[in-house]
Amino acid sequence: LLTMHSFSPMKMSPPPYAKTPSVYDPVRACFVILVRNSELEGIRSTILQIEQTFNSKFHYPYVFLNDDYFTDEFIERTKILTTSPVSYGKLDSQMWGYPSFINTTYAAEQREDMASKGVPYGSSESYRHMCRFQSGFFFRHRLLDDYDYYWRLEPDVGFHCDIDYDVFRFMRDNDKKYGFTMTFTEYMDTVPTLWNTVKEFKSRYPEVVKNWPSKKDSLEQFVTSDDGETYNSCHFWSNFEIAALDLWRSNDYLKLFNYLDRSGGFFYERWGDAPVHSIAAAMMLRKDQFHFFNDIGYTHTGYTHCPVDPSFRDKCNCNPETNFDYDPGLSCYPVYKRVIQS
Ligand code: GDP
Ligand code: MN
Numbered sequence: 001l002l003t004m005h006s007f008s009p010m011k012m013s014p015p016p017y018a019k020t021p022s023v024y025d026p027v028r029a030c031f032v033i034l035v036r037n038s039e040l041e042g043i044r045s046t047i048l049q050i051e052q053t054f055n056s057k058f059h060y061p062y063v064f065l066n067d068d069y070f071t072d073e074f075i076e077r078t079k080i081l082t083t084s085p086v087s088y089g090k091l092d093s094q095m096w097g098y099p100s101f102i103n104t105t106y107a108a109e110q111r112e113d114m115a116s117k118g119v120p121y122g123s124s125e126s127y128r129h130m131c132r133f134q135s136g137f138f139f140r141h142r143l144l145d146d147y148d149y150y151w152r153l154e155p156d157v158g159f160h161c162d163i164d165y166d167v168f169r170f171m172r173d174n175d176k177k178y179g180f181t182m183t184f185t186e187y188m189d190t191v192p193t194l195w196n197t198v199k200e201f202k203s204r205y206p207e208v209v210k211n212w213p214s215k216k217d218s219l220e221q222f223v224t225s226d227d228g229e230t231y232n233s234c235h236f237w238s239n240f241e242i243a244a245l246d247l248w249r250s251n252d253y254l255k256l257f258n259y260l261d262r263s264g265g266f267f268y269e270r271w272g273d274a275p276v277h278s279i280a281a282a283m284m285l286r287k288d289q290f291h292f293f294n295d296i297g298y299t300h301t302g303y304t305h306c307p308v309d310p311s312f313r314d315k316c317n318c319n320p321e322t323n324f325d326y327d328p329g330l331s332c333y334p335v336y337k338r339v340i341q342s
Pocket of ligand 2: 154239300
């Protein structure tokens, strides 16, 4: 399943007469959107905003993915919103379906149990397929083969600030691998055994845990507050991600994903892709490879990151009083800031 990159003319070195190397050295990046046909209006709203604030200047392509076939109407009414290339793909049963080692009867019992406890999406089967897909598969869909970076978009989100530089080029030039705007605490009922499964994995495959010159170079303390004993529930909100695909395509991450997948927690519990991505990235990246996109105002399900810094505010149409960064009990941004500055 590992993606082999096919030859791409974009990788050729610039001709000697090239005045601006950047023209010949584009970043291979795209928007990736998992979405249902029924969410057409919501995704149109998102695309209109991302075009207005960013992509009408940079023309990055869009990749739409779905567990079902996209309708003609969906395709027509989304491609009309951009001059960028668009592509539409359907997921196969390996990327969206039960692996053979899952006991689907037990999974159904667990869903009922979680629903009765009031766990959000506790009863939803499709939500679990979605989280497993976002955790382990989107980056190896063939429509993403030509790309090195992605920006994840969802229906009905808001973008509030003008972004007048190329965020993908920023990521590449600064060796950033994972960019976010919001951090959150997780409902621990959705991930009761996730941390212990990760711990088991780490003791089995100790080479996967990066031994940076100093513990201070790692972001591990963002996800644990007791030196690795337990998960503190902090994660980056993955409905917004600007990240490098090679992070997830690495053997280390694929080994971790397979191990988690085998344990069954995507179906027997309700592991979100956000805690999975965050715990993995904290294990595998140096802390200076993370980037907080403070300048990108963003809203998802009523929660907003709105820049308060005067240098960013002038380009935004959100109210800084709505900014979620320091929301007590819900935001993990203070934890992130402390770890980054330590
Ligand atoms: P939440 O953000 O955790 O509340 O979950 P969402 O309902 O927003 O789902 C996350 C992303 O996955 C969104 O982009 C949805 O459009 C997409 N998604 C969720 N469930 C499905 C599904 O069953 N099929 C498809 N094609 N997309 C889905
Ligand atoms: Mn969402």
